[in-house]
Amino acid sequence: MSFRVTFVAAARSSPLLAERFEDDRPLDQAGWEEVQRAAPELLPLAAAELRYCSPTPRSRATGDALGFAPLVQPALRDCDMGRWRGFTLGEAMAREPESVDAWLADPHATPHGGESLLDFITRVGGWLDTRPVEDGGRIVAVAEPSVIRAALVYALKAPPSSYWNIDVRPLSTTTVTGLRGRWNLRFDGVAGQTTRA
Template structure:
């Protein structure tokens, strides 16, 4: 059986319109309430063989609140947005409209002084491909939606432009099954049940 990596999208720290590049704010009240509501469906993932999270406060808080006791992984950090860090897309567009347009159109662009989309996707994919695990092992990783989108583009060998067409909602789960270089998106099925103790 292949290794199964289930990504859990971190609970929200702001409304969709107020999302910021490399947002380091903690969970907001709505995020905590949604987390309490979804916990029953996500607690069973704590039985995974390995549990990780991205270094953002909201990812760590989500993983801790679900009892995962996740190990922080720097490779699961959000894309380095350089001088746009902390800005919303609208704010970056108001300051540098031509540069934002060029960045959105070219996955190799580093016009913001940070990391290109291609580099970001490769970094997250590299993390995915180096996961230890035995055949049939299970991993859970709490991460920012952007990280999960990058993992999906990498795993499905999709063109980088597909990144902009993937929506990942707070507290949603996405499972990839396989091994280095051969990942498959797993949809549906019964929720992962904890192993007998």
Template sequence: MPLRVTFVAAARSAPLLAERFEDDRPLDQAGWDEVQRVAGDLLPLAAAELRYCSPTPRSRATGEALGYAPLVQLALRDCDMGRWRGLTLGEAMAREPEAVDAWLADPRATPHDGESLLAFISRVGGWLDTRPAEDGGRIVAVAEPAVIRAALVYALKAPPSTYWNIDVRPLSMSTVTGRAGRWNLRLDGGSPQSSRS
């Protein structure tokens, strides 16, 4: 029986254009309201045998609000953005346009003195590959959208540039099934309840 890992994207803590690299801000009122609106649909995932979350305040708060009581996983932290930490993409571009262009073009680049995109994808994929799968089972992980994008690129064995083409919305679900080194993306048309079968 394959392992099933469902990622739930953390609720938003700021408008999209105000999102910052390695954002440590807690959920704002709009984020809490968003969680309350979808809680009924996402609550069934609390039955997963293992429940995890990224270490960010909004991932932890989203997991707690959904009743998951998740364990924090450091491997699910956002990409280390070095000196760009806390900046928006626009702010980084205004300060260091050539460096941002290099970072966007080369998955091995670290112009910010942080973690490369390739290293980030590998770290998140390493976490995915080390989930216990002896008897199959279900796992739920609340994480930042960037972490989920990295997990999907890794699971699909897609080129790192694919990362920039994946849109992960707040409180959306993405499920992969399989085992270490052999993952499949599962697209469910229904609610989380229908993905329990």
């Protein structure tokens, strides 16, 4: 049984350098404007048999604004960052530089008291592997960029350290096709943006 899961990265809720761990802020004005520009390209994804989203306000708002009427999936929540929740990476580094270095270097590390990177990747991958869909079915999931990076690492069976080398831009789409344990990656691009040569 083969099916397709298209991940849509949530529109932004802050400038890149102001992004916070487990950010629960709603879309900012720029995020709303991005959704409006991208909507014509992304609206066809609403025809998917199953439509999901992360539990964050910006993921829910992005899915709703695109007409997906997504079902919230707790398994698609961001990585549990423990006491670093709400910090930017810079703030965590200023307070606990050795702990941040350990967390970045070791996928098993939990210096913040939350979830390890490996556990996060495994949780998101478990969600991916257990979707109830018919052969040839389509799923769309609006999620935080971190969740999409975790799904891609899992789908490609890449080393956890590759998580740090994947860049997921707001409203970009990435599709994995296949079935449990056998995934293929397809790059779809960034909605609402033109490519320059």
